[in-house]
Amino acid sequence: MTNHCKEPHVFRPLEGKNIVFGISGGIAAFKAADYIRGLKKLGANIKVVLTENGARFVTPLTFSALTGNPCFHSMFDQNNPSFMPHIELANWGDVLVILPASADIIGKTANGIADDLLTTLFLSFDSKKLVFPSMNPAMYENPAVQDNIQRLRDRGVVVVEPEEGTVVCGAKGRGRLPGFDTVLVQIRKALAHKDLKGLNILVTSGPTREPIDPIRFISNRSSGKMGLAIAKTAFIRGARVRLVTGPTCMEPPPYFGSIQVETANEMAQEVFREAEAADIIIMAAAVADYSPVTYSASKIKKSDQEMTIRLEKTTDILKELGARKKPGQILVGFCAETEDLIENGFKKLEQKNLDLIVANNITEPGAGFDWDTNKVYLIDPDKNIEELPLLHKEEVAERIFDRILKLNSGS
Ligand SMILES: Cc1cc2nc3c(=O)[nH]c(=O)nc-3n(C[C@H](O)[C@H](O)[C@H](O)COP(=O)(O)O)c2cc1C
Incomplete structure (x- = not known):
């Protein structure tokens, strides 16, 4: 009898890709854990940089366990094997993803401020950068935040529009993180050869x-x-x-x-x-x-x-x-x-x-x-x-x- 049962076909579009994943101080930081797990399953190597305020929402241990790599948390950590983690991560990564990106991190990166590891890395990172804003809709619509987003876009940073809906505080409007499929597709796009561009x-x-x-x-x-x-x-x-x-x-x-x-x-x-x-x-x-x-x-x-x-x-x-x-x-x-x-x-x-x-x-x-x-x-x-x-x-x-x-x- 013919056995038609086949090994499930494994699809790993991120095989061998190095993602530096920045997590800032927003309530959606908990979602980053789930997304990172999903990206790992698709073949990505991931190193997480967690801001000081990000660590008030989620712990470095979670991300070390999920990625199999140390979670980078400080610019000046004596226990860190690297003396210049911002340079080392910039050289390692194929893409820098900031998810969630708080209003604060958007403001700092748009204005060249480098007062912690993630913002310093942002300046030293030469390859593709992807930012996923997530915040209360009034904050998101605030002209200061919108100006900063435009600045980033003008410099070639991909800022992915958050989705509409009800955010954690109960407010309705634009400010929710997109679902995993959108995050994945945007990361794949950032890494892809754009041979269909213009069509x-x-x-x-x-x-x-x-x-x-x-x-x-x-x-x-x-x-x-x-x-x-x-x-x-x-x-x-x-x-x-x-x-x-x-x-x-x-x-x-x-x-x-x-x-x-x-x-x-x-x-x-x-x-x-x-x-x-x-x-x-x-x-x-x-x-x-x-x-x-x-x-x-x-x-x-x-x-x-x-x-x-x-x-x-x-x-x-x-x-x-x-x-x-x-x-x-x-x-x-x-x-x-x-x-x-x-x-x-x-x-x-x-x-x-x-x-x-x-x-x-x-x-x-x-x-x-x-x-x-x-x-x-x-x-x-x-x-x-x-x-x-x-x-x-x-x-x-x-x-x-x-x-x-x-x-x-x-x-
Ligand atoms: C419970 C709580 C939830 C917050 N959620 C968000 C958020 O979703 N987005 C945001 O931009 N700021 C949020 N904030 C404010 C940021 O944590 C604050 O601006 C902080 O300075 C951001 O630090 P960062 O540089 O690590 O992003 C929240 C604050 C609290 C106390």
Whole structure:
């Protein structure tokens, strides 16, 4: 009997990366412990610098235990193996992250003050710097804080906008730390080679829902994970991203623009509008081919009779995009097949005037709907077929963009 159980595929996008993680004196300091744990699991090496006031909220011991490295706490610590920790950390780190960044630390770093280890390190750190402000909304909106943030941005520091919501003190507004996914994506972006910079990339994801009555609809098993992975990867590699997504159980990320739609026709309208400005369009959504001819405004009651629902064809979005394709625009489609994968994929590529098709056999374990992994073939118009191994969907997305860039350069 064939054993289809595979080792879970390990995705470690931060493997070998050195992160210096500054923690200042904000109430969200406790979240840093959880985030650091998450970043470690993804392969990062982490050294923590905790300010004196930060240590009133969380203890150095927690971070030494989580990172496996001493937690740097003082500029002049005689027990510290390094005499000049600010220089040593600056030389070691690929990126400096300050999370949470208090109003105080933002003010000091924006004004070149260097009166403790973290602020001194900030001045000596030459590589990418990322700051995650977190504070009461009135503090955040204060012009002094906003001016300081602008100063940092003008000097190339990435200051990530906090999220709106209710903060610890009960006030509502902007000031909450973003969730782990945003932190991770911003760190990955800071570390990435921005080879998609300047490109507008339109991505679709998820299923569509074709309503029968207010309660029922026809849909499919697409989770939206593949499309979201593509959109995230494009963002990390520097592109301007638009995501048009059908209903999924995942929140669209706050760091790029998303349009949420329900039906195939709604998706068609949004995609055609967004396609005008797109350099690359990747249609990963599983759009319904058919939709009920009629919609019942009230719930259809059960009866003893058989029931027939008449379906009509929806707009073939991919085919229409292929027909409208502008010179230089790249159009990528997906096909999920259960048999004759390569033949069916190539036929679809030709019929729809695609530049690349990503074909996946959804009967393979670990591939297709709802998995975090996928196993795909990339097929181009010259029938070059590239078989990728079973990979995490974000790695598949990386490989798709590598291939697109080769198409672009003509190789
Ligand atoms: C309970 C408590 C919570 C605080 N939370 C925040 C906060 O979330 N953000 C912030 O900017 N300041 C906050 N403060 C004020 C800072 O701790 C204070 O400005 C301190 O000087 C910051 O020190 P740092 O340089 O280590 O950031 C808080 C103070 C207290 C007492």
